[in-house]
Amino acid sequence: MARGIPLLVTTPIFYANAAPHVGHAYTGIASDVIARCWRQQDRKTFLLTGTDEHGQKVADTAAKAGVTPQAFVDQQAKVFEHVFRKLDIGFDRFIRTTEPDHIAGVQEFLQKLKAATTPLGRPAVYQGEYSGLYCQGCERFYTEKELVDGKCPLHNTVPQQLVEHNWFFRLADYLPIIQKAIAKNELKLIPTTTKQEVLGFFKQGVQDFSISRERVRWGVPLPWDPTQTAYVWVDALPNYLTGVGFGKDAKHARNWWRGDVVHVMARDILKFHAVYWPALLLAVGEPMPSTIVAHGFFTVNGQKMSKSIGNVVDPVDLIAKYGVDGTRYLLLTPFPFGQDGDLPVERFTERYNADLANGLGNLVSRTTNMVERYANGVVKLAKAPKSLAKTRKLTETFQFSQALADIWATVTWANQAIDKARPWDLAKGEHATDAKKLAALLAELVAQLKEIAVAITPYLPETGATLTKCLRQKKIVKAPPLFQRVV
């Protein structure tokens, strides 16, 4: 990722059907850390997030709630946006797929797709048939697996075999190109397990997919066939383009889409992003994204997170208890980004107190207090003994837990340095050199804290800002607790 070119970072757009949970927060925070890390280096960076609001499921849920789909998604979008703001996710745009400019952009995208010819000289879009089990009551198709005793789980009726005429995308003709791009890392898949998984998709074979639905009304109409609406993914994926202006402000769109494009997501939607999306882009003549980053899923206290178990973690609850930065820290710390792992919620308080309150927080307290008391708030400029340049590299390469571990190693180092040097003795000034030693120590500690402040800013933006401000005072005074202990 070259510094000079603009960077577009995206989260998936979240399906408006349900409430945001800690998984959404995780993806959002990770994306935000990347964006903030580059912004800190003055790179032009755009962070895009939003909600995916079309589809049968949304329509169903709205109907159940007795409201129109639009009213329902308006409410849901507000909730998602609010939670993301609370998490300090510094997005540049929150896109909604029901916005007029997105819909127009998708239609333009679809037109281009319809007009496209594959590398093998065939039309990229063709008419085909989809046949499946359709429940009249639900107005949707079911797969065999979803049925209970061969009946619709909601209506307890036997669905009928129905044939639907759809438009299909000739994915097959693009697969070799994409596979090659991935193999050669022109389209980077991170971490490496992600690459293996995607190459596995190609081995197993991927089928052409239908880009339209005949019976779903809550969606974007196909421009050339208004009896059909766009398949939700074909509506959702182009948000990455429309979000930066495709279909409305071509110049703006080009500016961001021709730079580095990093899509962040969880593994479950990897196939859509690493196979379908690049193919669609190739078809309409747009460049593929440069990087796809997939993270794992987590269990909560060792158990799968699910509604039926009732252990779904609400990020808002975490924020209430640990603050925004505490939450960001606790979510990114437990296991390496990219892998599956466990969220030890039971031990969050312990971790919060140990690392944030007693660790960094107390270090800041004792340091600033000594600077105030022993040096009248003034220290010379010094070089931080422990460089955190490596930490930034770790952040840029999505190794968040390691980067944080690195930063906290310097916190430990500083605490040790203080105990070793015994500044409280030096302050008594029994030897002529004591004052010098003391001044040097305090200067180093302040320099180190400044370095830490910079390094944590992408992760803990609020704390980073507070700390920086506190250390830049003309006369440093004892800082109020950075993190309140949690009982």
Next chain:
RNA sequence: CGCGGGAUGGAGCAGUAGCAGCUCGCCGGGCUCAUAAUCCGGAGGUCGGGGGUGCAAAUCCCCCUCCCGCACCCA
């Protein structure tokens, strides 16, 4: 032969060849600048089992056992 992820001191995790590490907890000691915070020391692991390759394996190869996700939800 479905796909994938795991098995490392009491708990949770790093570590893909070179004397087995981190956090928390536990035991003992020190300090007093600090958010009853901090620092030092200690106990505790034959790295799931078996076999193989290597001067050297938690780390590579083969076999086996066990756990978890691929169901609602959904990052």
